[in-house]
Amino acid sequence: MTDSNKPRYAFFDGDFVPFENAKVSVMTHAFNYGTGVFEGIRGYWNDDHQRLYLVALREHYSRLRKNSAMMCIALPYTVDELIDMTVRLVTMNEFSSDVYIRPIAYKSSEQIGVSMEGVADAFTLIAAPFGNYVDIDRGLSVTVSSWQRTADNAIPGRAKVTGNYANTALVKNEAVMNGYDEGLVLNHLGHVIEGSAENLFLVRDNVLLTPGREEGILEGITRDIIIRLAAAELDCATIERPIARSELYYADEIFLTGTGAQVAPVTQVDRRKVGNGQVGPISRALQKMYFDVVRGRNNKYASLLTPAETSAAGQRAPVSVTAH
Numbered sequence: 001m002t003d004s005n006k007p008r009y010a011f012f013d014g015d016f017v018p019f020e021n022a023k024v025s026v027m028t029h030a031f032n033y034g035t036g037v038f039e040g041i042r043g044y045w046n047d048d049h050q051r052l053y054l055v056a057l058r059e060h061y062s063r064l065r066k067n068s069a070m071m072c073i074a075l076p077y078t079v080d081e082l083i084d085m086t087v088r089l090v091t092m093n094e095f096s097s098d099v100y101i102r103p104i105a106y107k108s109s110e111q112i113g114v115s116m117e118g119v120a121d122a123f124t125l126i127a128a129p130f131g132n133y134v135d136i137d138r139g140l141s142v143t144v145s146s147w148q149r150t151a152d153n154a155i156p157g158r159a160k161v162t163g164n165y166a167n168t169a170l171v172k173n174e175a176v177m178n179g180y181d182e183g184l185v186l187n188h189l190g191h192v193i194e195g196s197a198e199n200l201f202l203v204r205d206n207v208l209l210t211p212g213r214e215e216g217i218l219e220g221i222t223r224d225i226i227i228r229l230a231a232a233e234l235d236c237a238t239i240e241r242p243i244a245r246s247e248l249y250y251a252d253e254i255f256l257t258g259t260g261a262q263v264a265p266v267t268q269v270d271r272r273k274v275g276n277g278q279v280g281p282i283s284r285a286l287q288k289m290y291f292d293v294v295r296g297r298n299n300k301y302a303s304l305l306t307p308a309e310t311s312a313a314g315q316r317a318p319v320s321v322t323a324h
Helices: 029-033 057-070 079-093 162-177 221-234 245-249 281-294 299-304
Strands: 009-012 015-018 036-038 041-046 051-055 099-107 121-129 140-148 182-186 192-195 199-204 207-210 238-240 253-258 262-269 305-308
Touching: 009 079, 015 079, 029 099, 036 057, 036 162, 041 281, 051 079, 057 079, 057 099, 057 221, 079 099, 079 121, 079 305, 140 162, 140 253, 162 182, 182 262, 192 199, 192 245, 199 221, 199 245, 207 221, 221 238, 221 253, 221 262, 221 281, 253 281, 262 281, 281 299, 299 305
Parallel strands: 140 182, 140 262, 207 238
Antiparallel strands: 009 015, 009 121, 036 099, 041 051, 041 099, 051 305, 099 121, 182 192, 199 207, 199 253, 253 262
């Protein structure tokens, strides 16, 4: 990252501060034990409109509050306050490119001991320029990982717990080491449930198939948008049900979705072609529709977007936000 596009400010310890001052101690509970929850949020720059469009802020922050409660982390901000805070942050940083936004609620006491009882809570918010997480302009090559997804009764995948992403890292790293772009994971029942950090869709006979929430998936926000677009724009139904591993080799199309991955077509699984080995028509159509929506080019779905006027309002001084 060059000096010209480094973030200038972060929200940390209850206030907006210079980015370089947003630091935690090496003794921080969350650093040592993974006791935090986070969201990944994207903002897309529209050059014609000269503004950033922040995607599904309300949905992301509603999920963050649920996940914080699951992990016994007190988050002292409402969804509306978190939305306002995020708009202020990207405005202050004067971004004029696509950005990635990372809010984290975490256990912040500087102490040794794994129990969360009596451990203080904190919240931080950062944003930085960000491009594609995976190459979405071609079909991905993926493999079924030897690593299993952690079970809901161990560390629930739906909660986006920071410590659980050691599991994600093992899946992704194994795939890359073996020459693949991404790994797919099985749950304890042997069902395929998602990518290392993405939701999974198969296409068979013009119907979308995707694992249901009861399988232990992340309840993906991009996943929900794609299901909505498929129904409204393509008249394409989505069936949520368990997916057997062998179904990967029978699929007409496969694609992954997520804030990071966006809509990423898959053309090869375990060295086997998906369909004819090319990006399929439904995957490509949904990818285009998705980008029209998130870049503010389709007013039909404007309610999913929160605009940030970074060029005009970027001179505002840092603003304190007080917890209540």
